[in-house]
Structures are given as C-alpha cells and as structure tokens.
Amino acid sequence: MSRPIAVVTGASSGIGRATARALADSGFxxxxxxxxxxxxxxxxxxxGGRAVTCDVTRPEDVAALAAAAGGEVAVLVANAGGAIGSEPVAAADLAEWRMMYDTNVLGVAASIxxxxxxxxxxxxxxxTVGSVAGMVAYEGGAGYCGVKAAVHSLMMALRLELWDQPVRVCEIDPGMVASDEFALVRFHGDEAKAAAVYAGVREPLTQEDVAACIAFAATCPDHVNIDQLVVRPRAQAAAHKVFREDG
Structure with a gap:
C-alpha cells in the first residue's frame, strides 16, 4: 500500500531534517x-523517502519539485528559510534582507x-515554520522579524482564500530553538556569537521539539485546522524575556 506524500523544503538540516524524520515515523x-x-x-x-535538489528561490527548481511530488500531496512543510545578520536598521546589509525575503517569503509562496x-x-x-520574531520585533532583528511577519500575513490571507477548499493551513511559530545551524548562519559562522544566544538557558527547544509540533498539526483529523501554534521553551516567557541561570 502506498504511503501519503509529504514534501519538506529545507530538509538538509535543522527543523526541516527533524521534520522529515518525524513525518516518516508517522507513515508518510x-x-x-x-x-x-x-x-x-x-x-x-x-x-525511505526521496531526495529532490531544490532551491526555492529558483522557479525551475520549484516546478521540478512539484512534478516529482506527483498529483496528490498530503503535506507540504514550507520550511526553507533562515536568518542572516543582526545589525540595527541603520547599518543593515539590505542585500541580506533581500536574500531572507527571497527564501523565507517568496520561496514559501512559490512552493505553495x-x-x-x-x-x-x-x-x-x-x-509553514514561522517564528515568534514575526510577532514581536527586537533590536537588531528588523530584517528577520519583517520576513517572518510577512509569512504570518501570507498564511492568514491563504487561510481566508482557501476557506472552501479541502486544504488546511497551519503556522508553527517557535521561540528559542537550539538547532544545528540557525544561529551559526545568522552570525556568519561566528561560533562565539552563536553560542551566546543560548548561554545560561538550561533547555531551549530542540529541532525535534518543533518537528513534533509540525507532525501533530499535519496528522490532526481532516476537519481540524491548527491556525497558529506558538511554542517556546519554558525558560522563555516572551521573545525578549529569557531566564538564564548565569544571570
């Protein structure tokens, strides 16, 4: 018996890779x-899945992905994205902002x-994998917060547009996640800066925690839509308020 098809973009690392494993464990x-x-x-x-090389900013790659997925798809996890840079607006590299928008927003829209x-x-x-950064801005985060806010608006509009279609529209918004590459990429490979993000936080979320939330949303009964699921570690009361044991 064939298994239902799930497509996960950005599956080479982090939350995407963990999500691919979680969905495979769920029978996809x-x-x-x-x-x-x-x-x-x-x-x-x-x-036991299939690999499709795909850059979501390239229309020909996205078209090839859709062709490879076939005529019936049960789940799309539009996860490809990430953060680049942490400079204030006055010093921001706008080329990095364009890269984030191309991947996090236009890449998500193209995949959908x-x-x-x-x-x-x-x-x-x-x-979609959003972020609490799309809900509350913080210093040095205007670029990343902006693209995740755009993803949130995209999903709210999509939910309204597909109201009469047999498709569910779900947004998972994680807080602090200690994934294997996210902070390192954001700080251009600076390991000290990346480590400082999680310093003193006993248990930030893991990428497997977020993958479990995605798998939950994907496997709810057909009539149940998880419009938005915000998930943070217990140590993070809000985007800007994190308990750190070292003070």
Missing amino acids: EVVCAARRTERIEALAAEI QALLPALVAGHGVIV
Whole structure:
C-alpha cells in the first residue's frame, strides 16, 4: 500500500531534517527538498523517502519539485528559510534582507503555488515554520522579524482564500530553538556569537521539539485546522524575556 506524500523544503538540516524524520515515523513518504544534494540523499535513504535538489528561490527548481511530488500531496512543510545578520536598521546589509525575503517569503509562496493543485487533490495540509520574531520585533532583528511577519500575513490571507477548499493551513511559530545551524548562519559562522544566544538557558527547544509540533498539526483529523501554534521553551516567557541561570 502506498504511503501519503509529504514534501519538506529545507530538509538538509535543522527543523526541516527533524521534520522529515518525524513525518516518516508517522507513515508518510517524505520528499526531502533542499539545495545540498548529498545531505538530502543521505536523509532520504535513512527514512525511505526521496531526495529532490531544490532551491526555492529558483522557479525551475520549484516546478521540478512539484512534478516529482506527483498529483496528490498530503503535506507540504514550507520550511526553507533562515536568518542572516543582526545589525540595527541603520547599518543593515539590505542585500541580506533581500536574500531572507527571497527564501523565507517568496520561496514559501512559490512552493505553495506550485504544490497547491496536488494539495487540493490530496485533501492536504500546508504547514509553514514561522517564528515568534514575526510577532514581536527586537533590536537588531528588523530584517528577520519583517520576513517572518510577512509569512504570518501570507498564511492568514491563504487561510481566508482557501476557506472552501479541502486544504488546511497551519503556522508553527517557535521561540528559542537550539538547532544545528540557525544561529551559526545568522552570525556568519561566528561560533562565539552563536553560542551566546543560548548561554545560561538550561533547555531551549530542540529541532525535534518543533518537528513534533509540525507532525501533530499535519496528522490532526481532516476537519481540524491548527491556525497558529506558538511554542517556546519554558525558560522563555516572551521573545525578549529569557531566564538564564548565569544571570
């Protein structure tokens, strides 16, 4: 018996990779999509899925991903994205902002557009990985907060637009997650700055914690829509208020 198809973008690391594993454990055949071919091929072999090399900022890649996924898709996890830079607005590198917008917003929209017919056919669910950064801005975060706020608006509009279609629209908004690459990429490989983000926080979220939330949203009964799920570690009362044991 064939397994329902789930597509995960940004599956080569972090939350995307953990989500591919969680959905495979839930019985899906996972199409693992990302730019780093070697990584997704290894992941697909591990979980019995398929690998599709895909840069979500390239229309031809997104079209090829939709073709590879087939005519019926049960789950799309539009996860590809990330943060770059932490400078204040006055000193921000706007090229980095464009890169974030291209991936986090336009890449999400392109993935949804390309796969929507198959999601309608499969009575599927669209899950985006947002962030609490899209809900409350902070110093040095204008670029990243802006793109995640845009994703939130995209999903709210999509939910209204698809109200009469057999497709669920879900947004998962994590707080502090100690994933394997997120902070390191944001700080351009500066390991000390990346480590400082989590300093003194006993238990930030793991990428597996977020993947479990995504799998939950994806496997709810067909009539149940998780519009928005905000998940933070217990130590983080708000985006700006984190308990650190070292003071």
